[in-house]
Amino acid sequence: MSLEKEYVKIARDVIKGLGGEDNIISMAHCATRLRLVVKDRDIIDDEFIENIDKAKGVFFTSGQYQIIFGTGTVNKVYEAMIGQNVSATSKAELKEQASTQDDNFFKRMIRVFGDVFVPIIPALVATGLFMGVRGLVTQPALLQLFGLTPDDISQNFLLITQILTDTAFAFLPVLVCWSAFRVFGGTPLLGILLGLMLVSPSLPTSWDVAQKVQDPLLFFGFIKIAGYQGSVLPAFIIGVMGAMLEKRIRKSVPEALDLILTPFLTLLVTLVLGLFVIGPVFHEVEVLILAAVTAILKLPYGIGGFIYGGINQLIVVTGLHHALNLIEIQMLVDTGRNMVNPISSASICAQAGAALAVGLKARNVKTKSIAYPSAMSALLGITEPAIFGVNIRYGKPFMMGLIGGAVGGFFARIFNIQATGMSITAIPGMLLYLNKQIIPYIAVCLIGFAVAFALTWLFGFKEKTETK
Template identity: 60%
Template sequence: MSENKKIAQEIIDAVGGPDNIQSVAHCATRLRIMVIDKDQIEQETVENINKVKGAFFNSGQYQVILGTGTVNRIHEEVEKMGLSSSTKAEQSKEAAKKGNFLQRSIRTLGDVFVPIIPVLVATGLFMGLRGLVMQEQILAIFGLTPDDISANFLLFTEILTDTAFIFLPALVAWSTFRVFGGTPIIGLVLGLMLVSPALPNAWGVATGADPLLFFGFIPVVGYQGAVLPAFIAGILGAKLERNIRRRVPEALDLIVTPFLTLLIMIGAALFVIGPVFHTVEEYILHGTLAVLGMPFGIAGILIGFLNQIIVITGVHHIFNLLEIQLLENFGSNPYNAIVTASVAAQGGAALAVGLKTKSKKLKALALPSSFSAFLGITEPAIFGVNLRYITPFIMGLIGGGAGGFVAAITGIEGTGMAITVIPGTLLYLNGQILLYILVNLVAISVAFVLTWLFGFSDKKLKENVHA
């Protein structure tokens, strides 16, 4: 029996066997198991299985952390055992039925925005590369100045950096329709209508252009870059489409359902939903800026310290909306640098544990987990190492606060979102790279030193029943 097959079998046995499993899926780092009775799970047994970096029950799923690459191979072995396999999206729909209203709402928000993040990551990287290329010092290496850059080249870079945000409502409406059971292509077209070139451009109106006036008093503009109007329109549009489809004869469904859905929803979106929720969006943005603008680096300390606690609760996807708003309105994201500090610090704490312990198993777990955190994925470090022994996690939180403080007082701002620590360097190539490195070094160093001095000793191995 291969090692991966043996591990898969041990995991299945430890969660109650095949009869206790509804379905199995996986994401980038975790095997996600929908169990019938979570009381049958043998937590200690699971945590002691080779290659398992931690396990916990969350969002209606039992999530076993295996790490990038490994999880794919283990999932393949599980499938060979004949267990029911499902996609992460299918499991999310099933899990969405569980938990309180707030948990379900935030899970839904994550389901809508997570699929959009890759294109926003790419856009952020394009912004960072453009910032690097356009620096006078870089151009001087090739004997050029900013005046030597052709207008056509600048136009090309604008296509790369602006397109995703210009059509952001289309992306949001498409994803929202998908999550709420509507037809995604109808959502996409509805979102495109919100940014139709026939409407006055939102950014143009913001700088003095006149909106269209309907009925003499309702101002109508395009919603380039808007998130909430498209999100709310997507929810209502998907529900409306399903209601219409139930009432329309099957022979007329292809014609009548999309026609009525788009007709009703574009009227509602332009005249009611757009004006109301764009105002709400502005208040959220101003509130976010007020927090980030707190004096003496207070925002950096608070966010840097609390971020990984929020990650554990699983409600961190709510901040995707705030980061998208920051990027859409200002082309930069100060939140990213602070979050990076919190991620790097957990890696620093896990690194200290790995270097200090004499346990070969813990060393083999902690060192790769710290490297995973330096690549922006903290689950192996948090659940596999730091939370097990409590104090390394706390020292990581303190390191995150320290790094967040440096990020806040230096005012560095990323050109994108969703990538941190080493990959995140690509978001700071516009003259901020040294400050970004400083933020990470402070976070890692503080967490490492505190963990080494006060946060961990091998005595904890004997005290911790899961060691």
């Protein structure tokens, strides 16, 4: 069978398992999963779909039926589904359709955080890598190999590296406002302009105010105003409010005046409220949230790392991990370091270890064919195939993975490992630890992997469980 015919057969089997084409409202995909909004969840044959060639698991969440195929494969299945006349739509539209079937406010808010922050993560990933590379090339030990010292590095070279590492964080409100306007149906260009106003050079910068280099502007004797360089939550709230205000104004003004009045009123009202009310209030909220999370992670004797490492992949299962992007971003802005990433990496490697143990112990060819690539995918930072396709399916391997993550997280805090960036983990995440932390980082990942593998091998999986 040719490759094209193979994926056509998979698409037809998916449609059959879903209850026919009439039961599919729309479809999209992410890096690993085919996401579908369906009319009737109850008529779907989960067992049939799980046994489709190349399928690694299924689950239903946030109003979407999701089939895990893995990176690369999901793109080909998606194209084959389109060839079978299944309606395709964007992920944002798909989630809007799903929300009509799932009115849980909490879940909708989690989706909103994901929709706003996920598109800006590539910029922050690149920034983190630049920080890691700069840390590596400026290390005295490395320079000494070439007969150099840090004083020999050109100031112009350091300036270029500073542009690469500082720009994304200095203009972070621009990225956040742009993305919030895009998600909430506003004009993205207005979001960009509003974000630029929040970091206008006419305002004293938040960093200069924090270091007492400059005083904030004082209005009405008690409202202190400064730029919002590096702020996340205030920019998010301001961007959401601006987009919603723009849509309301557009509905109210005469069509002939829309081009003039809508952007004028949107920017004026949003900026005034942002600088005088929303910004000051939510900046304090942001500080309190970050302080609380940091205090938990810094609990003595590695307790914080043990707790977070143990629940990290539970958070992934619920989808809450997208909301935590805000915490990691703010840590990087404030300190240039990310305490969450090494703990997450240990927990991800632990799920890989559990999945690999299942693959090695299983006799069923289908189980092996899912477990091995799922373990490899997890080692590259994508755990959904391992979690939903293998570990949760058999129950105990997932629990053993959580234990491995807790142990790895414990050592991550004991060693005080902190990343220079975010969003790349496990093996690719090594690039964030080139500043003399690479050895302890590899150690905590291996610890998480080994503990989960050993526990799953000894106690977490039996062939009779798999063949029921």
